[in-house]
Amino acid sequence: MTAAGTPLAIVILAAGKGTRMKSDLHKVLHPIAGRPMLEHLLENAAQLSPERQVVVAGHGREQLEAALGARATIALQEPQLGTGHAVLMAREALSGFHGDVLILYGDVPFVRAETMRAMLERLHGVEDPPVVVLGFEPDDPLQYGRIVADGDRISWMVEHKDASEEQRVVRLCNSGLMAVRSHDLFTLLDRVGNDNSQGEYYLTDIVNIASSDNRYCAVVITDDPDEVAGINSREELAQAEARWQLRRRKQAMAEGATLVAPETVWFSWDTQLGRDVTVEPNVVFGPGVSVADGVTLHAFSHLEGATLESGVSVGPYARLRPGTVLRKGARVGNFVEIKKAVLGEGAKANHLTYLGDAEVGANANIGAGTITCNYDGYFKHRTVIGDRAFIGSNSALIAPVRIGADAIVAAGSAVSRDVAEGELRLVRAEQLVKPGWADSFHDAMKRKKADKQQ
Incomplete structure (x- = not known):
C-alpha cells in the first residue's frame, strides 16, 4: 500500500x-x-x-x-x-x-x-x-x-x-x-x-x-x-559488496562499536552488534551473528550463526560455527572451534580446542587440545560438561558422555563413560620405562646408516 x-x-x-x-x-x-x-x-x-x-x-x-x-x-x-x-x-x-x-x-x-x-x-x-x-x-x-x-x-x-x-x-x-x-x-x-x-x-x-x-x-x-548502480559482472559485484561493507562499518561505529581497522572487518547482512563492542582487525561475520554489549572480538576470528552475550571474549584466530551460544563472560581463545555448543557463564576454552554438539556448564575450564568426539561416522552425539568441571589438556571426550559438576578429567584422557560429580577420571595407558633403550636404538641406527653409505 x-x-x-x-x-x-x-x-x-x-x-x-x-x-x-x-x-x-x-x-x-x-x-x-x-x-x-x-x-x-x-x-x-x-x-x-x-x-x-x-x-x-x-x-x-x-x-x-x-x-x-x-x-x-x-x-x-x-x-x-x-x-x-x-x-x-x-x-x-x-x-x-x-x-x-x-x-x-x-x-x-x-x-x-x-x-x-x-x-x-x-x-x-x-x-x-x-x-x-x-x-x-x-x-x-x-x-x-x-x-x-x-x-x-x-x-x-x-x-x-x-x-x-x-x-x-x-x-x-x-x-x-x-x-x-x-x-x-x-x-x-x-x-x-x-x-x-x-x-x-x-x-x-x-x-x-x-x-x-x-x-x-x-x-x-x-x-x-x-x-x-547495476550489477552485471563479478567486478561490479565486488564493487557493490565494498560499498555495502563501507556503509555497514560506518553504521556499526556510529552505533557505539569500536572497529580497530574498519576496512578489514566484513559484516553479514544481518549482523547485530551491541554497544562498546570491540572488533579487532580481520574479523569476518557470516550470517546469523548477534553480539551483545561489551564483547571483545580479537583479530582473525570468523563467526557464523552465533549468539554472544555481554562481556564475552573471542579469539584471536577463533571460529564460531552455527549453533554456538556463549553465555555472559565466557572466553574462547586462539585456535578454538565451536559448533552447535553452549558455553555457560564464565566458562573458558582458551587454546586449541574443538567443541561440537556440546553443553558446557558455568565456570567450567576446557584445557588446551581438548576435543569432543561427536561423530561416529553415522550420527552426531552430545557431550554435557557440568558447572565448574575441569577438563585437562589433550583430552578426548567421546560422545555421548556426561562430565559431572566439579569433576576433573586428567590431562591426556580419552573419556568414553560418564564421569560423576566431583570425580577424578584418569584414562591413560600404563607408562613403560626401559632405561638405556633409546641410547642403544640410536647407536644401532647410526651403524646401519653408516653401512649403507659405504
Whole structure:
C-alpha cells in the first residue's frame, strides 16, 4: 500500500542471461553480504507492503522459483525482446489489479524504500503523472540512457545508442526504475514499437508516448547514484559488496562499536552488534551473528550463526560455527572451534580446542587440545560438561558422555563413560620405562646408516 492508500504491485525484471557473470547461478541470486542481491531488493520493497510481487524471468527461471517460493509470481519472458516486452509479460499476473505499479530491476538491489516512496508520492502529486521515472546524475554518464526534462517534467527519454550527440551531453540519466498507474501501464506498452537500433521494445518509450499525448510525466532524482548502480559482472559485484561493507562499518561505529581497522572487518547482512563492542582487525561475520554489549572480538576470528552475550571474549584466530551460544563472560581463545555448543557463564576454552554438539556448564575450564568426539561416522552425539568441571589438556571426550559438576578429567584422557560429580577420571595407558633403550636404538641406527653409505 502506498502513502496515498493506493494498492501497490511490484514488478522486478530479472530475465537477463547475465552472461558477463560467467556463472551457472542466476545473476540476481549472487550474494552481497551473504544474501542474494534479489533478497536485498525484496526486503526494501517489503517496507511498502505490496499486494502483489511479480518477477519476470527467462534464463534460470527454475532457480528463481526455488528461491522465492510463493512470495512472488514468476512471469516468463522468452524470448527476451527488451524491457518493455519484459513488463508486458507481467500482464497476466497483474490481471484484475488496480493501483500503482513499481518497476524495479533484480540486479539493482539497493534502491531504498524511501526512494520508492518518493516515486509513488510523485505519482499522486501535481499533474497526476501517469509515469514517474527515477533519474540520477553520475560523475560519468557512460552508456546510460538520457532524460531531457524541464523542471521535473520529462520532455523526452532516449537510450544511449539511439541518442544524438546533443542528447548525450545531458547529464540526467535514466535508472530504468519507474512508478506507473496500473490503468495506464499496459495501454501505453501496447503502443510501444521496436523501431530502434536494437530492434527491442523499450520500457522508456511509454514516457515518450504519454508525453506525445501531452501528458505530464515526471522525474524524481536520487541524490545517491550508487543506489541505482547495476550489477552485471563479478567486478561490479565486488564493487557493490565494498560499498555495502563501507556503509555497514560506518553504521556499526556510529552505533557505539569500536572497529580497530574498519576496512578489514566484513559484516553479514544481518549482523547485530551491541554497544562498546570491540572488533579487532580481520574479523569476518557470516550470517546469523548477534553480539551483545561489551564483547571483545580479537583479530582473525570468523563467526557464523552465533549468539554472544555481554562481556564475552573471542579469539584471536577463533571460529564460531552455527549453533554456538556463549553465555555472559565466557572466553574462547586462539585456535578454538565451536559448533552447535553452549558455553555457560564464565566458562573458558582458551587454546586449541574443538567443541561440537556440546553443553558446557558455568565456570567450567576446557584445557588446551581438548576435543569432543561427536561423530561416529553415522550420527552426531552430545557431550554435557557440568558447572565448574575441569577438563585437562589433550583430552578426548567421546560422545555421548556426561562430565559431572566439579569433576576433573586428567590431562591426556580419552573419556568414553560418564564421569560423576566431583570425580577424578584418569584414562591413560600404563607408562613403560626401559632405561638405556633409546641410547642403544640410536647407536644401532647410526651403524646401519653408516653401512649403507659405504
